[in-house]
Amino acid sequence: MKTLFIYYSLTGSGDRVAEELKKRGYEIRKVKSKIKYPKSLLxxxxxxxYRALTNKKDPLEDFDTDIVKYDKIVIGSPVWDDRLAPATNAVLDKLDLKDKDVSFILCSGSGQAEKATEKIKDLYNKEPIILKSPKKYPKELEKLKKL
Ligand SMILES: Cc1cc2nc3c(=O)[nH]c(=O)nc-3n(C[C@H](O)[C@H](O)[C@H](O)COP(=O)(O)O)c2cc1C
Structure with missing residues (x-):
């Protein structure tokens, strides 16, 4: 079975998830946004x-949309303003996941993501796995067992 993890990460939590999934045989496709986000917090x-709140889709750098050969796709996203990150909105817009076995892993500072969960349930009828900043709390990665 061929498995693929497609993810966006700005501050490294998603990269921790990718390391774990790579160990389990997943191919990894990291998404890059063309939007320059400021380095400082505020x-x-x-x-x-604002971009997440208004449901923006970031332009992406060289995003490979070919998912034909994979049996299972996992989408990873940070949670911004309780929602999916704008780069993830673009990913979902570009991929046809309708007939795929798809799962979602969200990284958030609080371990919660109500609006993002609502969107995933509405569009894909799936419950995401939500990790609380796994870069800081590696134990959270144990939740990946649910995949
Ligand atoms: C612009 C922005 C907005 C955020 N909004 C939320 C939020 O609404 N709720 C939350 O729990 N965490 C929020 N966070 C924290 C991130 O979801 C958290 O740090 C996550 O682990 C980042 O994943 P990454 O390191 O893969 O980018 C926000 C972070 C950023 C940069």
Whole structure:
């Protein structure tokens, strides 16, 4: 069975998830946004939070949309303003996941993500796995067993 993890990560939690899934045989496809997000916290929260709140889709760098050969796809996203990150909105817009076995892993500072969960349930009828900043709390990675 071929498995693929497609994810966006700005601050490294998603990368921890990718390391774990790579050990389990997943192929990894990291998404890069063309939007330049500020490094310092407040401007980042303002710009990123606003783009997430308004459901923006980031333009992506060289995003490979070919998923034909994979049996299972896992999508990873940080939670911004309780929602999916704008790069993830773009990923979901570009991929046809309808007939795929798809799962979602969200990384959030609080371990919660109500709006993002609602969207995933509405669009894909799935319950995401939510990790509380696994870069800081590696024990959270144990939740990946549910995949
Ligand atoms: C712009 C922005 C908005 C965020 N909004 C939320 C939020 O609404 N709720 C939350 O729990 N964490 C929020 N966070 C924290 C991230 O979800 C958390 O740090 C996550 O682990 C980041 O994943 P990454 O390191 O893979 O980018 C936000 C972070 C950023 C940069």
């Amino acid at each position: 401007p980042l929260m303002a710009k990123g939070g």
